[in-house]
Amino acid sequence: MLGKKGFLLVLLLVIVSCKSTKSTEGANRKPLAKHVILIGSDGFGAYAFKKAKLPNLRKMMNGGVYSLQARSVLPSSSAVNWASMIMGSGPELHGYTEWGSKTPELPSRIIGEGGIYPSVFSLIDKQLPKAKKGVSYTWSGIGYLFEKNMVDLDFNGSEDPQTVDKALEFIIKDKPAFTFIHLTHPDNEGHEIGHDTPRYYKATEKxxxxxxxxxxxxxxxxxxxETVLIFSSDHGGIGKGHGGKTLEEVEIPWIVYGKNIQPKGKLTSTIMTYDTGATIAYLLGLEIPEFWRGKPITEIVK
Structure with a gap:
């Protein structure tokens, strides 16, 4: 048995070890990629992969990792889910609770230096102050969900091709650490014509x-x-609407492809949309704040 001195020595070693582990948990890791691009397609339900011809997305799925069972938060509508995606938390914490939320209906648990619940942009701004970052979006509602004073590109395009062109111009010229590209289709067709229709699937193909x-x-x-691409959506839909509790509305695609991403194919992880923000932070070597509820999906890396 250990004597009193031996016991104290073991206790001291345990305390030192715990302190050492604690001190390195929050330290910045080496980034796994120089550039991360999040492509968000509004209203792109996971079920679209059953009928639509999607060769480029399938190439990313085969060469990277994916889940067609990732889930949105509730309600399964736009602003609440785009906020959750880049804020690493659900509406219970960031406070954006409706389709078109411009300000939090529920007071945000934390208010960052950007005046809103801290998104991945504020993490980059604080931890990688020299890094460029930007947002190019077609739906104007995105403009209320990120810290405008912290980005190098804030562009609201009139159509998806213009939105993509502006984003690529920024990416090629400025070599940003992170770019969020929001596309408004196929949500438009889902509302106007209906989900699970030929026009809807044609929009997903575009x-x-x-x-x-x-x-x-x-x-x-x-x-x-040197880039990681993440493709996802805010929600799916049924009929001409969304926001409900069906799998057609809640299940979204989650595809990751590029630098240091293993070609594993289908993922077994349970993925929520707010895990996207945490995964972006992980790929960029950032410390994930305590008040975020998303977790990085680490099985995607080599």
């Missing part, structure tokens, strides 16, 4: 073509090998 344009442009400019 989104796929834009994804192909992004990948090819990165390749031509020798950036693809």
């Amino acid at each position: 989104v796929d073509e834009l994804v192909g344009t992004i990948v090819e442009t990165l390749k031509k400019n020798d950036m693809l090998d």
Whole structure:
């Protein structure tokens, strides 16, 4: 048995070990990629992969990792889920609770230096102050969900191709650490014509073509090998609406492809949309704040 001195020595070693572990938990890790691009397609339900021709997205799925069972938060509508995606937390904490939320209906648990619940942009701004970052979006509602005083690009395009062109111009010229590209289709067709219709699937195929344009442009400019692409959505839909509690509305695609991403294919992890923000932070080597509830999906990396 240990004597009194031996016991104290063991206790001291345990305390020192715990302190050492604690001190390194929050330290910045080496980034796994120089550039992360989040492509968000509004209203793109996971079920679209059953009927639509999506060669570029399928190439990313086969060469990277994916889940077609990732889930949105409730309600399964736009602002609440885009906020959750880049704020690393659900509406219970960030406070944006409705389709078109411009300000939190529920007081945010934390208010950051940007005047809103801290998003991935504020993490980058604080921990990588020299890094460029930007947002190019077609739906104007995105403009209320990030810290405008912290980005180098804030562009609201009139159509998805213009939104993508502006984002690529920024990416090629400024080599940003993080870019969020929001596409308004196929949500428009889902509301106007209906989900699970030929027009809806045609719109998803146009989104796929834009994804192909992004990948090819990165390749031509020798950036693809240093970039991680994440493709996801805010919700799916049924009929001409969304916001409910069906799997058609809640299940969203989650695809990751690029630098240091293993070609594992289908993921087994349970993924919530707020895990996207945490995964972006992980890929960029950032410390994830305590008040975020998302967790990085670490099985995606080599």
